[in-house]
Amino acid sequence: MSCSSSGPGGTGRTESLPVSESSLMQRLMALLNLNLQTSNCKEINAVRDDEYILATDNDNRNDNKPLVLKYNLTYIVCAVVINDNDEVLMIQEAKIFCRGSWYLPAGKMERDETIVEATKRECKEESGYNFTPSRLLTVEISLYNHHPWMRFTFEGTVDGEIKNIPDKESLGAVWRSKSELDNNIRSIDILPLIERSTYLKPFNDKLLNIIPISISHTDILIRPLILLKVEFNKFIVVLDSRTGDFPLINIINCNGNLIKFILNIIGLSSIFKDDSVNVSVIDIEHDPRSGYRYTDGICLTLLFQNDVSMETLQDISLANNLVLKEVLEDNNSMTVFQFLSEKLQFLPNLILF
Numbered sequence: 378m379s380c381s382s383s384g385p386g387g388t389g390r391t392e393s394l395p396v397s398e399s400s401l402m403q404r405l406m407a408l409l410n411l412n413l414q415t416s417n418c419k420e421i422n423a424v425r426d427d428e429y430i431l432a433t434d435n436d437n438r439n440d441n442k443p444l445v446l447k448y449n450l451t452y453i454v455c456a457v458v459i460n461d462n463d464e465v466l467m468i469q470e471a472k473i474f475c476r477g478s479w480y481l482p483a484g485k486m487e488r489d490e491t492i493v494e495a496t497k498r499e500c501k502e503e504s505g506y507n508f509t510p511s512r513l514l515t516v517e518i519s520l521y522n523h524h525p526w527m528r529f530t531f532e533g534t535v536d537g538e539i540k541n542i543p544d545k546e547s548l549g550a551v552w553r554s555k556s557e558l559d560n561n562i563r564s565i566d567i568l569p570l571i572e573r574s575t576y577l578k579p580f581n582d583k584l585l586n587i588i589p590i591s592i593s594h595t596d597i598l599i600r601p602l603i604l605l606k607v608e609f610n611k612f613i614v615v616l617d618s619r620t621g622d623f624p625l626i627n628i629i630n631c632n633g634n635l636i637k638f639i640l641n642i643i644g645l646s647s648i649f650k651d652d653s654v655n656v657s658v659i660d661i662e663h664d665p666r667s668g669y670r671y672t673d674g675i676c677l678t679l680l681f682q683n684d685v686s687m688e689t690l691q692d693i694s695l696a697n698n699l700v701l702k703e704v705l706e707d708n709n710s711m712t713v714f715q716f717l718s719e720k721l722q723f724l725p726n727l728i729l730f
Contacts, residue, residue: 450524451527452526452529453485454485454486454529454531457571465571466504467558469548469551470547471543471547480562482508484503491666492589496529503546507535508535510532511532512531512725514532519729519730520628521632527675530570583720593667598626601679605683607686614701617699618700640681657679657724658679659678660676679727
């Protein structure tokens with residue numbers, strides 16, 4: 378990625394910034410069937426003196442405690458399946474505390490499972506069906522009390538035979554009409570998931586089929602893709618001047634509002650003032666079987682978008698090593714950013730607890 382780089386002094390020196398082989402831009406290009414070409418960027422402003430730290434698997438940690446699934450980290454998976462009759466696949470709970478109530482196929486991930494494998498297993502155990510995920514629907518996150526948990530919900534299809542013999546996993550499964558969903562459900566937290574899937578169904582051709590990819594991490598990392606729209610076809614992005622890629626932030630020590638935490642680190646809290654900022658998930662990296670110890674971590678790429686004026690941008694002071702870049706026209710990066718801007722409402726939601 379060719380960009381104009383500058384430090385606190387704003388020298389404007391042009392240099393070629395490297396793009397890693399696993400960079401988000403390359404994956405977005407592949408997803409949109411584009412060829413990766415050199416993208417020209419123009420620097421907007423200089424940076425402030427306090428340092429932004431590039432998160433790696435071994436730095437930016439205060440406690441040195443490894444994240445271990447089912448010990449100090451919880452991942453939950455969930456499946457939303459709606460058939461051609463507009464019925465929702467529901468399972469009847471077998472657990473003592475909620476026995477007989479209805480819920481979506483869902484459960485906790487096991488050690489050494491991928492997110493997709495866990496979703497398929499839970500759906501098979503609880504409904505009898507073989508589940509094929511088509512796309513990520515939502516990611517829910519809680520970072521409080523130093524025990525992070527996340528729930529990944531997928532839309533998909535099923536085949537095979539429905540379960541009708543009770544066991545410890547469930548009492549069975551049924552297809553329920555949406556008018557019956559409120560009847561004896563375990564928790565109303567699944568209703569927004571079903572509503573979201575229902576809303577997106579008519580726009581199937583506009584959706585990105587986002588599925589986690591196999592890249593291992595030891596911590597919980599966020600890669601913010603800050604997309605500032607200045608005009609109809611002008612976009613500003615935040616890049617790390619050392620890598621040419623988007624920033625990478627370790628959030629393991631965040632014990633509050635994740636969005637504010639990220640924006641404060643980057644230096645853009647003044648632009649995203651509204652607490653109800655909509656953030657979308659456009660990439661997930663997770664691989665617990667990389668051969669290294671403690672790879673239960675994860676990296677989420679989150680899309681932040683806002684409309685701004687050029688005058689506003691002149692007053693922004695980013696953390697050191699971060700720069701604002703204007704994406705010039707006539708390159709594939711522009712095509713990607715314009716696509717994401719237009720599809721924002723159809724991307725997987727991030728929900729915070």
